[in-house]
Amino acid sequence: MPAVILNDVGPRDGLQNQSKVLEPIDRVRLVHALLDSGVTHVEAGAFVSPRAVPAMAGAADVMAGLYDEARGGVTPVLTFLVPNLRGYELAREAGVRSVCMVLYGSERMAEANVQMSRVDAEHATAEILQRAQRDGVRVTTTVAVAFECPWEGPTDPGRIASLASEFLARGADEFCVADTIGAANPRQVQKLMQRLAGENGAARLSCHFHDTRAMGLVNVYAALETGIRKFDAAISGLGGCPFAPGASGNVATEDVVMMLEQMGLSTGIDLDALMRASSLATQLTGTAPGGRARAWLQRADL
């Protein structure tokens, strides 16, 4: 068993924020390249309106194309985001066995994302969670803007703590704390995750960091120090952030793997194969190579 589990959100959170829209077949290629490197958890798509989010159109085709048999004794966890009951039903019809639903740390982010109040979004998520449990579907609930909202400023840590306790009590398999805009600093992360781990145990908690302000890796480390052992990351740092033009997006999977492995924490991921997935990601999207570790990983004498 790896010491730390990484969930690559590049094929969803990453691609959703790229200007180039990829065909389902190319999204499948990217997921397979990740699985080939030893990544066991991938956020592979979203069942959302193709008009609202063209990059995620054809999620059922992605799911149909995915090879998700056990590799090395481990069955990959291929997660799709669902924003509402309709999305959940489509995901189920497509055979999805793991879904991710989003909660909101602020009112305005909920409105901007799903045109619902924060509390209505919580009710909708609770309802789908109940359905998913009956259906035997795995559920991650992710709380967006858990540290700071671009409109409302700092998020009340007590609100995040309440959401974590509530949704873990409701049976969510994972509660993910997301720094959606990359505004968190390691001191905040340390404080919030220590509280959440103290109240709920660390086993079902995870974190999602963006590298917007170059603090992706340091925030991963601060969370590790509190016992968190599961992280979102995106291959090649795909993502970008609409609030910070030119900024990098999600913390790059290759950066996180490199740091963890050098710290002696196994990830089960082969870095050479991961770099091939990274090259594929940049080739498909036409973006500049991301991931700040790349220069070192690709040095001549490696």
Add this chain to the structure above:
Amino acid sequence: MPAVILNDVGPRDGLQNQSKVLEPIDRVRLVHALLDSGVTHVEAGAFVSPRAVPAMAGAADVMAGLYDEARGGVTPVLTFLVPNLRGYELAREAGVRSVCMVLYGSERMAEANVQMSRVDAEHATAEILQRAQRDGVRVTTTVAVAFECPWEGPTDPGRIASLASEFLARGADEFCVADTIGAANPRQVQKLMQRLAGENGAARLSCHFHDTRAMGLVNVYAALETGIRKFDAAISGLGGCPFAPGASGNVATEDVVMMLEQMGLSTGIDLDALMRASSLATQLTGTAPGGRARAWLQRADL
């Protein structure tokens, strides 16, 4: 008083590793731009052989050109590296009041850098330190490859602990632990700096990290957690590393300032003015803009 002191080593460690050699007048401009932003400690040059290190030629001219009067009640600490007694004497003749001397974590790095054995380099440094104390000159002793040597591999932490105790006992004003090749991970940093701080107190200890493997900031954070409050950094991440082509060099001063200020730790440095120093650094050297925080710092709505 700022909570954390940053020593910008760009004009020495940074420029020494750039392909373009700057005239003393341009190096003076860069130091002044740093002082103008509120940086109080700068490694401004080196009294080394101009044949061996053309980028540092004319160090006396740099010193003569520097404006080092007190600003806001604080007298800048302008440090010059001296590799031997001859360099020390030249620095003194030029009016230098703060010097930096290098110790080595490995035999082969000592040989490669100063063609001396590790122990001979220690003796030479001890001798100059004694002279400097009589002269009222401030001394930093920096131990290179404190975590890993490119030829000898991991450095024995016990060796670094002995050097720290010895040179602090001899009266060094500062003992700087340098990850010269950017190979350290935060777990190693935490362990070594906790030991050194426990044995010597943190007040005269400092750290020097490179961003070669993208771990510059996380290593700063790990050291902060052990009580270290002084760090080297280089404007715009100047530096590079001969062992990792294409890799970034020192951790960028602007990245460190951004992280610290967001953590609520004051540095006394104005980020807007620091970005002007960063732009000057890239303009003078002709390098690509470094510092990973730049994208966020220069975003449209800042």
